[in-house]
Amino acid sequence: MTTVSALRALRGLLPALRPEWRGMLWSYLVGTVSALALAALTVLTAWAVGRAVVEGEPPGAVWWAAVIGLVVLRTVLTWQEMDVSHALAYRVLARLRMALFDAYARSVPGRRREHSGRAATVAMGDIEKLEFFYAHTVAQIGASVTVFLAALATATVLLPQAGAVMLVGSAAVAASAFAWARTARRLGEEEQRERSALSARMVDALGALREVLAYGLAPRIVAETDAATAAAAATTRRRELVAQLVTALRELIVTAVVIGVIAVSASAAGVLSGSGAGAALSPALLPALVALAVAGVAATTEAATTLSQLHPLVAGADRVAAGINRPPVVSEPAAARRLPVGPLGLRFRDVGFAYDGREPVLASWFAEIAPGEHVGLAGPSGAGKSTAVALAARLWDPASGAVELVGGDGDAVALSELDDTDLRGAVALVDQDATLFHGTVRENLLRGTGTRPDADLAAVLERVGADGWIGLDDGLGESGVRLSGGQRARLCLARALVRSPRVLLVDEVTASLDPATERAISDVIAGFDGTVLIASHRAETLARCDRVIRIEGPGERGGQAPVTTRMDTAGTSPPSR
Numbered sequence: 001m002t003t004v005s006a007l008r009a010l011r012g013l014l015p016a017l018r019p020e021w022r023g024m025l026w027s028y029l030v031g032t033v034s035a036l037a038l039a040a041l042t043v044l045t046a047w048a049v050g051r052a053v054v055e056g057e058p059p060g061a062v063w064w065a066a067v068i069g070l071v072v073l074r075t076v077l078t079w080q081e082m083d084v085s086h087a088l089a090y091r092v093l094a095r096l097r098m099a100l101f102d103a104y105a106r107s108v109p110g111r112r113r114e115h116s117g118r119a120a121t122v123a124m125g126d127i128e129k130l131e132f133f134y135a136h137t138v139a140q141i142g143a144s145v146t147v148f149l150a151a152l153a154t155a156t157v158l159l160p161q162a163g164a165v166m167l168v169g170s171a172a173v174a175a176s177a178f179a180w181a182r183t184a185r186r187l188g189e190e191e192q193r194e195r196s197a198l199s200a201r202m203v204d205a206l207g208a209l210r211e212v213l214a215y216g217l218a219p220r221i222v223a224e225t226d227a228a229t230a231a232a233a234a235t236t237r238r239r240e241l242v243a244q245l246v247t248a249l250r251e252l253i254v255t256a257v258v259i260g261v262i263a264v265s266a267s268a269a270g271v272l273s274g275s276g277a278g279a280a281l282s283p284a285l286l287p288a289l290v291a292l293a294v295a296g297v298a299a300t301t302e303a304a305t306t307l308s309q310l311h312p313l314v315a316g317a318d319r320v321a322a323g324i325n326r327p328p329v330v331s332e333p334a335a336a337r338r339l340p341v342g343p344l345g346l347r348f349r350d351v352g353f354a355y356d357g358r359e360p361v362l363a364s365w366f367a368e369i370a371p372g373e374h375v376g377l378a379g380p381s382g383a384g385k386s387t388a389v390a391l392a393a394r395l396w397d398p399a400s401g402a403v404e405l406v407g408g409d410g411d412a413v414a415l416s417e418l419d420d421t422d423l424r425g426a427v428a429l430v431d432q433d434a435t436l437f438h439g440t441v442r443e444n445l446l447r448g449t450g451t452r453p454d455a456d457l458a459a460v461l462e463r464v465g466a467d468g469w470i471g472l473d474d475g476l477g478e479s480g481v482r483l484s485g486g487q488r489a490r491l492c493l494a495r496a497l498v499r500s501p502r503v504l505l506v507d508e509v510t511a512s513l514d515p516a517t518e519r520a521i522s523d524v525i526a527g528f529d530g531t532v533l534i535a536s537h538r539a540e541t542l543a544r545c546d547r548v549i550r551i552e553g554p555g556e557r558g559g560q561a562p563v564t565t566r567m568d569t570a571g572t573s574p575p576s577r
């Protein structure tokens with residue numbers, strides 16, 4: 001992979017970081033001025049030495065003032081540089097994390113619960129490496145390039161031939177850095193493979209120690225391990241040797257540049273030709289010119305080495321860019337409509353839906369839940385109950401038809417026409433998995449609701465029967481792992497109720513609960529003063545509803561595209577809540 005393609009991959013993330021352009025520019029400016037100050041100090045010192053030796057003149061007050069000024073500037077900027085780049089790193093990290101989270105939240109994998117903890121860990125690791133790149137490395141490369149150009153321009157003004165020597169030297173240094181990078185990568189990978197194989201062999205042998213001893217394999221394993229160690233050490237030596245050769249080559253090039261600058265200066269002054277004509281450069285300036293050339297070549301070395309080491313970042317940048325650019329499955333309306341006031345009903349109007357590339361789950365499906373009605377959703381496994389609930393929570397949009405919220409006066413608004421905040425304020429979902437967040441009970445209850453007095457939160461805990469075993473300040477551990485399924489379900493229900501929704505969607509939350517907990521949870525749902533749609537297999541849960549809508553299972557559809565007509569919604573149970 002070339003450096004160009006590496007840069008292209010890294011450039012792909014810039015749109016997500018556009019709001020940070022001022023910080024990046026500032027970080028570049030601070031780094032560049034600091035690097036230029038250092039180069040200027042070196043050149044000024046060399047100039048003063050040249051002048052003192054050749055012309056016998058010590059540096060004057062202006063020189064001292066300039067040097068002291070540069071030292072102070074450099075000190076301040078070094079301290080600033082740390083501050084600026086750390087603050088930028090923090091913001092870059094946050095931006096990339098948020099962009100990735102946002103993309104996942106709006107795209108298919110998040111809604112399918114497809115992203116595993118492992119994928120999330122890889123993505124977060126990638127983002128941390130990229131954070132360093134954007135916050136530190138970009139500015140460093142920019143500063144090196146600027147120092148090189150400034151040194152080249154100054155050297156060319158002083159003596160064009162010296163500028164040419166510096167240009168050739170820099171090109172040679174950059175070429176050697178790129179050539180070495182490929183070899184280094186290959187040897188590094190080889191070394192890594194050999195060391196991993198060695199570790200795996202040791203772990204295997206230790207894991208099977210009884211067999212190793214019983215079969216008398218110990219001497220063989222020691223011999224094999226010795227051979228593998230020697231092979232890994234030989235690769236390490238080869239890599240170190242190449243590194244030393246490259247360093248030696250770089251020093252040789254720098255020496256050649258120094259000699260070249262002296263030679264062209266002497267030639268310009270006519271020393272080499274013996275003509276003594278055209279003293280183009282005062283000998284007092286020679287040390288300054290040499291210092292300039294060395295500073296320029298050093299800056300090239302730094303930039304080329306960093307650029308040639310970008311490859312490990314590229315795969316990460318590609319992964320993060322692919323994550324950030326996932327297409328959303330729901331989009332915000334251009335002009336959002338307002339929600340009807342008062343109690344809300346729910347209508348699935350001729351809804352068609354299929355998970356991508358699969359058989360339709362719902363086709364022209366109609367169901368209506370009146371404001372304040374409690375309706376159960378029944379049907380065999382795979383019929384589409386969870387899908388219907390997910391559509392009502394707008395985790396997906398239907399492919400055809402619409403899911404609507406209907407006001408008491410019949411005024412209907414499709415979920416896709418609503419502002420997301422309005423929708424989330426009106427409709428709450430208690431999901432099958434009953435997932436809680438890391439943090440305290442209070443933090444979980446307040447997710448997405450702003451602030452509420454503790455007394456209100458405590459009242460909701462009491463309502464779901466959780467007040468006896470948990471308090472608002474208690475921590476839940478990661479995803480509420482310290483709780484039983486029933487306890488998690490109660491807290492998830494409490495979290496939904498705290499939002500005071502007008503429509504409560506419940507997906508199979510009682511599925512794996514004991515009868516007593518199921519009853520307790522069903523009691524709370526039955527007492528909810530609003531519209532309820534609850535998907536469940538449990539007869540007792542469904543019996544508490546005003547009405548039950550049944551969705552046919554795939555086996556009941558006779559291989560046809562599943563169509564549920566208005567008639568299907570008529571199957572009811574007597575209200576018993």
Ligand SMILES: Nc1ncnc2c1ncn2[C@@H]1O[C@H](COP(=O)(O)OP(=O)(O)OP(=O)(O)O)[C@@H](O)[C@H]1O
Binds near residue numbers: 385508
């Ligand atoms: N994220 C998804 N991606 C692809 N197919 C899915 C997805 N979720 C569900 N399905 C498929 O859609 C169909 C309906 O699934 P759904 O979960 O809605 O049924 P259900 O009635 O709730 O089933 P259960 O009672 O077992 O929870 C099934 O065939 C299922 O395999």
